[in-house]
Amino acid sequence: MDKRKSDTIIELNDIWYSYEEDRVILKELDFKLTDTDRVALLGPNGAGKTTLFHIIMGLLKPEKGEVIVFDKVRKNKNDFFEVRKRIGYLFQDSDDQLFSPTVIEDVAFGPLNLGIPRGEVRIIVSDVLKKLGLDGYENRITYKLSGGEKRLVALATVLAMKPEVLLLDEPVLGLDEEHKKRFINFLKDYNGSYLIISHDKDFIYQTTEKQYLLKDGVILEFD
Amino acid sequence: MLDRYFFEGNSIIHRLDPRVKVVLTVVFALGVAFSNSYLLIYFSIFYSLVIIFIAKIPVHIAFKRLLPLIIFLLLLWVFLPFSVKGKTIFEVGPLAITKDGVLYAYRITVKSVAILLLLIAFITTSDMVALFHALAHLKVPKKLIFLIFFTYRYIHVVWMEYQRIKNALAMRRFVPGTNLHTYKTVAHVVGMLMVRSYDRSERVYNAMLCRGFNGTFYMLDHFELKGFDIIFTAISIIIFSGVVWISANQIL
Numbered sequence: 001m002d003k004r005k006s007d008t009i010i011e012l013n014d015i016w017y018s019y020e021e022d023r024v025i026l027k028e029l030d031f032k033l034t035d036t037d038r039v040a041l042l043g044p045n046g047a048g049k050t051t052l053f054h055i056i057m058g059l060l061k062p063e064k065g066e067v068i069v070f071d072k073v074r075k076n077k078n079d080f081f082e083v084r085k086r087i088g089y090l091f092q093d094s095d096d097q098l099f100s101p102t103v104i105e106d107v108a109f110g111p112l113n114l115g116i117p118r119g120e121v122r123i124i125v126s127d128v129l130k131k132l133g134l135d136g137y138e139n140r141i142t143y144k145l146s147g148g149e150k151r152l153v154a155l156a157t158v159l160a161m162k163p164e165v166l167l168l169d170e171p172v173l174g175l176d177e178e179h180k181k182r183f184i185n186f187l188k189d190y191n192g193s194y195l196i197i198s199h200d201k202d203f204i205y206q207t208t209e210k211q212y213l214l215k216d217g218v219i220l221e222f223d
Numbered sequence: 224m225l226d227r228y229f230f231e232g233n234s235i236i237h238r239l240d241p242r243v244k245v246v247l248t249v250v251f252a253l254g255v256a257f258s259n260s261y262l263l264i265y266f267s268i269f270y271s272l273v274i275i276f277i278a279k280i281p282v283h284i285a286f287k288r289l290l291p292l293i294i295f296l297l298l299l300w301v302f303l304p305f306s307v308k309g310k311t312i313f314e315v316g317p318l319a320i321t322k323d324g325v326l327y328a329y330r331i332t333v334k335s336v337a338i339l340l341l342l343i344a345f346i347t348t349s350d351m352v353a354l355f356h357a358l359a360h361l362k363v364p365k366k367l368i369f370l371i372f373f374t375y376r377y378i379h380v381v382w383m384e385y386q387r388i389k390n391a392l393a394m395r396r397f398v399p400g401t402n403l404h405t406y407k408t409v410a411h412v413v414g415m416l417m418v419r420s421y422d423r424s425e426r427v428y429n430a431m432l433c434r435g436f437n438g439t440f441y442m443l444d445h446f447e448l449k450g451f452d453i454i455f456t457a458i459s460i461i462i463f464s465g466v467v468w469i470s471a472n473q474i475l
Contacts, residue, residue, distance in 0.1 A: 054429070057429075057432075057433055059429045059432065059433070081435070084432065084433050084434070084435055085435055088433075089430075089433045091426065091429075091430055093426070095380055095423075096423065096426040096427050096429075096430050097427075097430045099373070099376050099377075099427055099430070099431070100352070100376070101351050101352050101375070101376060102352060104443065105352055105443060108443045109431075109434055109436075109441075110434035110435055112441035112442075112443065113434060113435035113436055113437065113441065114435055118443060118445075121443065122443070143376070143379050143380065157434065158434075161434060161435070
């Protein structure tokens with residue numbers, strides 16, 4: 001195989017995390033993701049998969065261990081600004097992500113935060129919506145969208161920031177075949193790397209090359 | 224109040240700059256609230272009705288919006304005429320209705336109807352997003368705007384959550400009654416709603432952080448005052464000032 005040399009994007013070393021003192025979720029966890037990886041993260045409910053995503057994005061602070069993203073050790077709030085800009089995180093519940101009344105406002109939120117001029121933001125928004133087959137959704141009311149539409153719009157809000165890596169938390173949970181297919185097609189065309197939490201076997205086999213299992217606080221390769 | 228039905232119109236009122244509408248509403252509502260002149264209050268009602276007519280809001284819809292206020296006002300009419308001291312004009316058994324009481328209740332009634340009609344005329348004909356932006360442009364404190372904004376966005380989600388819990392109760396044949404079991408259950412429902420709302424607020428905040436939120440909302444739209452906005456504001460203010468002047472000098 002003449003795969004190009006891949007660079008490590010995310011590196012976790014010896015991560016510990018617990019919610020209560022006697023319930024350790026992650027212990028001595030090591031993990032690596034490169035810029036060519038298309039990986040699924042499996043594991044039973046409550047194993048700490050979402051917690052792991054939160055640690056990568058800097059939403060939770062591990063009790064012990066090192067988070068290295070884009071070749072830099074990330075410790076405090078400011079370190080994670082860059083991480084959040086370059087890694088797109090799709091939440092499990094789209095209602096958490098879509099807080100603006102209209103679709104256009106919500107998709108524009110990220111790029112505006114990055115300081116992109118308004119004219120360009122409008123172009124980005126319509127490009128992203130078109131790419132996901134959501135043309136004409138600009139002025140729709142977010143809370144009145146169907147579950148599948150909400151998920152795709154939430155994805156649009158993430159993509160509008162042009163992330164190099166995607167963290168997807170149960171992206172096709174509860175979606176019908178049509179919306180699932182659109183999601184799969186999008187991932188097949190996507191250039192960056194991604195890490196997906198999912199329990200949907202069919203979806204995982206169609207979109208990922210490697211599968212990891214998070215169990216008892218550590219990550220194992222899975223086949 | 225902020226029903227989609229209202230602002231889905233495309234009349235000249237809907238297209239007015241939201242800043243103009245917010246300013247006119249606040250100024251006129253304050254004027255009505257502090258004024259002792261019936262002329263000004265009547266005129267304000269007339270003015271709002273004209274705006275509502277131009278905005279093509281169906282009368283029955285506007286009336287429906289007034290209904291909760293009217294019910295509240297009816298309560299006032301039950302108590303005020305009896306409880307304000309003054310000249311007795313009518314006696315019901317041991318109770319006396321006073322002239323001052325009736326006048327007092329009447330004044331509260333027309334004032335609140337006038338203010339609510341102003342809101343229906345101007346605020347409900349505005350898009351919510353545009354309204355928030357208008358408030359931001361008018362230098363209303365950011366925290367206050369966020370508060371209204373998120374209340375508006377998530378009240379629907381909390382409502383849906385409440386419906387789900389209610390259905391779950393109904394599925395298990397919960398029938399509310401006057402007993403300890405009912406009170407306990409209701410307390411659990413309220414507690415659950417609060418905990419869930421708190422959790423959600425945290426998740427929403429996290430989602431915003433992930434998209435680079437740093438405490439400032441940037442706006443996609445910029446407002447531009449059009450000629451019509453200026454003319455409309457000028458005419459409205461001149462007429463209102465005229466009415467204030469007339470009532471202050473007691474010409475009529």
